[in-house]
Amino acid sequence: MKVLQLKQLIYISKEIALFSKSQVDALVSSSQQKNKALKITGYLYYENGYFLQYLESYNHKSIDLLMNTLIGDRRHTIINVIMNMSNRTRRFSDWSMRCIQKQQLTDISMEGKLIDCMESLANKASLSSPEEMKMWYAMDVIANHKKYFEVE
Secondary structure, X not given: OOOOOEEEEEXXXXXXXXXXXXXXXXXXXXXXXXXXXXXXXXXXXXXOOEEEEEEEEOOHHHHHXXXXXXXXXXXXXXXXXXXXXXXXXXXXXXXXXEEEOHHHHHHOOOHHHHHHHHHHHHHOOOOOHHHHHHHHHHHHHHXXXXXXXOOO
């Protein structure tokens, strides 16, 4: 029996024009619908003109198609991408797309760690294995605290 590999991707991008809260909300809403159809799960974090997004899917072609769409989106510039393939289960199986807020990260003491991830991705052409491991660890911590990000 073939074990499906989960394709996981983290990218950082810089906005070209300033995004308002309503524009970010609209982006998340449309992404939720598209990602659900493509069987992609993950989240988006937006802060100070930068986007950090985590995406995962067993359908590798869907991730590749979405990434090509993101690269062509003129509202932002992709700065750095890290990708991983694993035999693990999804971290965010019930999130077609969720926007994580700064206060929520503060509540679980992850704000500094995620901002460090954003800075590493934004400022380096390539990352060392320890830096990448820190990013995957941050994704695990957020996944383990999903209840803090649930909409009430």
